Amino acid sequence: MARAGRMAVGLAFLLVLAGTAEAASRIKDIADFEGVRENILIGYGLVVGLKGTGDDLGNVSFTKESLIGMLERMGVNTREGKLDPKNVAAVMVTGTLPPFGRQGSRIDVTVSALGDADSLLGGSLLVTPLIGADGEVYAVAQGQVQVGGFSAKGQATTVEKGVVTAGRIPNGAVVEQEVPFDLSSMESIKIALRNPDFTTARRITQAINAYLGTEMARPLDPGTVMVRVGGRYDGNVVGLLTDIEQLMVQPDMMARVVIDESTGTIVIGENVRINTVAIAQGGLTVRITETPQVSQPAPFSTTGATTVVPRTDIQVDEGKDKRLAVVDSGVNLQDLVNSLNALGVGPRDMISILQAIKAAGALQAEIEVL
Numbered sequence: 001m002a003r004a005g006r007m008a009v010g011l012a013f014l015l016v017l018a019g020t021a022e023a024a025s026r027i028k029d030i031a032d033f034e035g036v037r038e039n040i041l042i043g044y045g046l047v048v049g050l051k052g053t054g055d056d057l058g059n060v061s062f063t064k065e066s067l068i069g070m071l072e073r074m075g076v077n078t079r080e081g082k083l084d085p086k087n088v089a090a091v092m093v094t095g096t097l098p099p100f101g102r103q104g105s106r107i108d109v110t111v112s113a114l115g116d117a118d119s120l121l122g123g124s125l126l127v128t129p130l131i132g133a134d135g136e137v138y139a140v141a142q143g144q145v146q147v148g149g150f151s152a153k154g155q156a157t158t159v160e161k162g163v164v165t166a167g168r169i170p171n172g173a174v175v176e177q178e179v180p181f182d183l184s185s186m187e188s189i190k191i192a193l194r195n196p197d198f199t200t201a202r203r204i205t206q207a208i209n210a211y212l213g214t215e216m217a218r219p220l221d222p223g224t225v226m227v228r229v230g231g232r233y234d235g236n237v238v239g240l241l242t243d244i245e246q247l248m249v250q251p252d253m254m255a256r257v258v259i260d261e262s263t264g265t266i267v268i269g270e271n272v273r274i275n276t277v278a279i280a281q282g283g284l285t286v287r288i289t290e291t292p293q294v295s296q297p298a299p300f301s302t303t304g305a306t307t308v309v310p311r312t313d314i315q316v317d318e319g320k321d322k323r324l325a326v327v328d329s330g331v332n333l334q335d336l337v338n339s340l341n342a343l344g345v346g347p348r349d350m351i352s353i354l355q356a357i358k359a360a361g362a363l364q365a366e367i368e369v370l
Contacts, residue, residue, distance in 0.1 A: 027191070027204060028245035031225075034190040035181050036241075039097040041138055041173075045128030046070065047111065047145060050087040053119040057083065060115035063090040070126070089117035093128045093141050095173050103178055106171040109141045113165040120167050121147045130173060141173035183237045188228050191244075196223030199252035207247045255365035257358075259351050262370075266350055275362040 046066055047054075057064040067088055071078050095109040111125055123145045130139040146169065149162020193200060201219040208217040208227060217227045233240040255271040296306045357363040 024248040024250045026245060027207070027247050027249055030194055030200070030249065030251050031204065032192045032194065033241055033245075034192065035183065035186075036099045038099060039132050039138070039179060041095045041097055041130035041132055043093040043128045043130040043141065044114075045091055045093050045111075045141070046126050047089045047091050047113075047117075047120055047123035048087060048126060050089060050117070050120065050123045052086045053117060053121070054085065054087045054089040054123075055115035055117050057085070057088075060090065063088060063115050066090060087123075089120060089123065090114040091120070091125065093125065093130060093173075095130055095139060095141065097132070097138055097175065097179065100181070101175045101178065103175055105175045107139060107173050107175065109169050109172045111145050111167050111169060117165060119147070119164040120145050121149075121164055125169060125172070132179075136177060138177045138179070139173040139175050141169065143169040143172040145169060183241075184235060186229060186237050188226055189237065189241065190220075191225040191227065193223045193225070195251070195253075196221070197252050197254070198222045200249070201225055203249050203252070204247075207249050208244055211243065211247055257354055257363070257365050257367045258370065259354070259367060260370040261351060264351070266354070269365065272363070272365040274357065274364065 044066075046063070055063040057067070064083065067085075068078055068083065090113075091111045092114050093109050093111055095107050097107065101107065109130070111120065113120055125142055125145055128141045129137045130141055132138050145167040147162075147164050147167040149160065149164045191204065193204070198219075201222055201224070204225050205217045205219050208225070209215050212231070214231070216230065217225055219225050227240070227244065229237055229240060253269055253271060255273065256269045257272060258267040259265070293309045294306060295309045354363065355367060358365075358367050
């Protein structure tokens with residue numbers, strides 16, 4: 001029962017993703033089509049209406065200059081007087097222009113404090129142009145900032161939940177300019193694989209040609225498949241993409257072990273194989289516990305003083321209960337997991353073991369450390 005309990009605990013920490021050989025995916029789920037892409041937008045603006053939680057204009061000069069410039073454009077001269085409001089914050093506004101976004105459509109934007117503002121709760125974003133990578137304005141954002149948290153402060157304590165210096169404005173930006181792209185005039189289209197692979201590219205090509213009944217698709221490289229537009233789809237690229245993206249393809253997967261050392265997460269792919277190897281895990285653990293005691297003189301004594309006497313407890317665990325486990329050649333994923341859990345080790349020790357097996361040349365897979 002004790003061994004079964006250790007194995008259950010180990011399996012709870014070791015995340016294994018193992019698909020079946022018959023698993024298939026739609027082309028639209030494993031690849032992207034040329035031209036059908038998002039565009040990143042960014043802008044700089046001001047949030048007003050804050051309840052004393054804005055930027056300190058004495059410390060954040062760009063907020064003060066932005067506020068002065070905005071007021072002057074509105075016909076208000078503030079350079080001769082003292083300007084020190086607490087309800088204004090400079091922010092960066094980001095958004096994503098979806099593929100084929102049309103003029104007048106709306107997109108969500110994210111607002112993040114740029115200065116030393118304490119909170120954006122209750123603030124409103126003023127008109128902010130959003131530009132693309134080419135410097136052109138594609139959308140304009142404005143609206144009430146929704147913050148997914150709160151902050152309450154008193155004289156002795158402060159309570160915060162979530163991040164109050166960043167928020168979202170749902171449908172907060174209006175698309176002003178479209179990204180020109182004409183699908184109907186294309187003579188060929190390119191399919192970009194999200195995980196480039198020779199085998200997967202060939203399978204996509206075979207699936208498309210089998211469906212169309214002619215050799216209209218060919219792989220250009222492990223990450224690209226080109227399809228000619230013609231036949232019954234001449235001038236109907238949208239119809240061709242609609243039919244292609246629904247085709248089922250079994251993507252091939254490299255033998256890979258992904259390790260996240262910060263969280264102790266291990267992901268082992270289905271095709272991971274291991275040669276015969278013996279594994280032993282054990283380490284020296286030293287626990288030092290300090291429990292100081294107070295020594296006081298006898299009651300009503302005129303001599304002596306109160307002193308602190310140190311008390312130290314040292315425990316040494318040499319890992320004598322660890323065992324040597326043998327993993328046979330060609331074992332499957334479950335056998336590898338069972339062998340590691342039989343040692344009674346945690347996920348961080350498993351990371352060291354997998355890296356040692358790879359260094360010994362017994363692990364036939366690529367290890368990727370995040």
